[in-house]
Structure formats: structure tokens, C-alpha cells
Amino acid sequence: MASNNFLNACKREQVETTPVWLMRQAGRSLPSYRALRERHSFMQVATTPELAAEVTLMPLDVLDVDAAIIFADIMTPLTSAGVLFEIKEGVGPVIESPIRESKDLDHLRVPAVDEVAAATIEAIRIVRKQLGGITPLIGFAGAPFTLASYLIEGKPNRDFTRTKSLMYSQPQVWAELMQRLTEMTINYLTAQVEAGAQAIQLFDSWVGALGPQDYATSVQPYVDSIFEGTRSLGVPRIHFGTGNPALLELMSSTGAEVMGIDFRIDLSEAWRRVGSAKAVQGNLDPAVLLGSPELVKERTQRVLQQAAGRPGHIFNLGHGVLPQTPLDNIKLLVDTVHSA
Ligand code: CP3
Secondary structure, X not given: OOOOHHHHHHOOOOOOOOOEOOOOOOOOOOHHHHHHHHHOOHHHHHHOHHHHHHHXXXXXXXXXXXXXXXXXXXXXXXXXXXXXXXEEOOOEEEEOOOOOOHHHHHHOOOOOOOOOOHHHHHHHHHHHHHHOOOOOEEEEEEXXXXXXXXXXXXXXXXXXXXXHHHHHHOHHHHHHHHHHHHHHHHHHHHHHHHHOOOEEEEEEOOHHHOOHHHHHHHHHHHHHHHHHHHHHHOOOEEEEEOOOHHHHHHHHOOOXXXXXXXXXXXXXXXXXXXXXXXXXXXXXXXXXXXXXXHHHHHHHHHHHHHHOOOOOEEEEEOOOOOOOOOHHHHHHHHHHHHOO
16 A cells, blocks of 8 residues: 555654554465465575565555565565574474574574674665555564574574573573674665665564563663664664563563554554554454454454554564465455555
């Protein structure tokens, strides 16, 4: 949709209709993406600027969304930090040499602003040219806890025991790892904005594995540094995490202009906790899109009712689009938001 609704909502300014985009909107739920992936591996797509740009624009051809998000993975900038990994089909990121002790940090370097994720940065320049200033482009990065959990566990894992065990028993290694990821992330987000990203989102997808005490002492100082180090970029910053609504106040105190809300809490309650000085983004359960059209419509309207027309609501899911989601339900969601 050709409008400033997304960027205006980030600033809690008036909008014509509630803006909507979807986390993971460029991925596997799109037939055009699946067709491209038959010819190229995920990493080929992500590391070829023209292909990454093409996939970024794919959802805009079929969905009337109010923003594009650059196609990459939270792991891809780690290539320029010296990390070897693959993105395994149906599994996710798998690391060649997981980080378990001090010496494993020897090969983890902090790429400078002009070296980090060169292919993604070039893709951002291409997308901005092709969008011609009409639809805003969101850049993004994984937050240090979520990145560290992949680097330590070595592959996707639900209970994060190795991660927590390293955090508790080798605090210096934890601090050094988190510090390097923090510096990399500031450089990466800076490079994205310099290349043309008009908003940025920090994904701390797995941080809900922690309780408030561990978050406050072992994670929050690094997230604080990221928001401190990106404030002067002057673009709206969205902070998203899932799994533990008890972290909302702490996560919100780190300085983002927009809080991404997961689906495990009512939007109205989340907004009350975050405070009216911030915009909120969310928060329909992505699994609702696997249900009937009636359910999609009803639940979408329910989220809108909770936002109650207050300025500063960006409609999104409470986590990423699930791969098996029917495209028609995504279209229905977007149309329901725009016609409300
Ligand atoms: O909107 C978009 O699709 C933009 C691109 C995007 C990808 N990953 C591409 C991708 C974004 C924003 C991400 C973020 C990401 N990656 C997160 C944070 C968001 C979230 O969902 O919590 C996380 C935790 C990852 C790590 C990751 N990458 C996992 C767990 C997986 C496997 C599960 C899955 O989604 O398929 C990936 C692989 C991945 N990243 C794919 C895509 C399109 C699928 C790979 C393929 O094409 O086969």
C-alpha cells in the first residue's frame, strides 16, 4: 500500500488505516518463493543481492502489506564474523563448530560497518531503488541472546540447557560472546540504515526461555547497548521477543520505539504494561491462519478491537507466518485490517 501509514504508526501519529505487515512474509508460505527455492539453496538466495531483493519484493506482488522486510536470516551476518553454518531445510541454522568454551571465541570477530553482510546490504540498496520510496523497507537483526543460543546449542533446540549452563558456569565467556554479538549487531543495523532501511527490528525470538532475573543481569545490558548504539540512526526501532510476557516491562525499558508483542498475551494488556508512550506491533497467533476464513476474520477484528483505534498500532502476527499457511487466509487478514 502506497502510504506513510507504517512509519507514521511507529511514531504514534495518525494513520488512514491500521498498517499491517507480517513477520516471515517473504518466506515459504509464498508459492513464488517455493518455486525459486527449487532452483537455489536458501544460502544462495540470501547471499545473492539480486535474488534476495527479488524475494523481499515477492509478498508485495500478492499482498497489500504496508512494509517490506529485507530477505535474510538472523544468522546470515555471522558469515562475516567468521562463523561456518548451514540453514538446513525444515530444521533451521546448524553451526559447524558450536561455542562451548573460551578458545571457541578465537574465530569470532566483529565485522566493521563496511564489511558486515555485504550481500544483504547490497540487496537493501537494490530494493530501495525498486520500491521507489513508496513502500517502506524494514531491516532487521537477531538479538544477542537468540544468536548466542544458536551458536552454543549448535542447532535449533527447545530447552536451551547448554546456553543457560554456559551463562551460569562460564560468565566471562558468556560476557565476551554477548559483547561481540552486540557490537556486530550495532554495526549490522547501522550498515542497513545507511543503505536505506527505514525502520529496524531486533528479533529476540528465544529470549522467553529466561526468567526476569536472568534477563535483567545476563541479557538486558547488551540489548540496552544496541538501542543506545542505534538511537542516532534516527529510524524507528522495533523490539520483538516471544515466549514470556513476564519480560515485557524489562524488554520495553531497553529503548525501542515500538514493542513487538507475541500472541501469548492480550494486546490491550501488553500495551498497558509497555505504556502509552510506545507503539505496539502484533499480535495474532500465526496458527489462526491455519483455521477457517471466519476464524481469521473474527480473531483479526478482536486484535483491532483491543488496539481500539489508538495511534501507534501496527498489525502483525504474534510470531512468524507458518510455512503451511494458505495464501488466501493471509490476504483475508490484510484486507480485514485495511477495511476496519
Ligand atoms: O519475512 C521474511 O521471511 C524475511 C526473512 C527471514 C528469514 N528468517 C528467512 C528464512 C527472517 C525475518 C528470519 C528471521 C529468523 N530466522 C528468526 C527470527 C524470527 C522468528 O521466527 O522467530 C529466527 C529465529 C530464525 C532462525 C531460523 N531460520 C529458523 C528457526 C529456520 C527454520 C524454520 C523456518 O522458518 O523455516 C530458519 C530458516 C529460514 N529463514 C527460512 C527462511 C525463508 C526457511 C529456509 C528455506 O527456505 O528452506
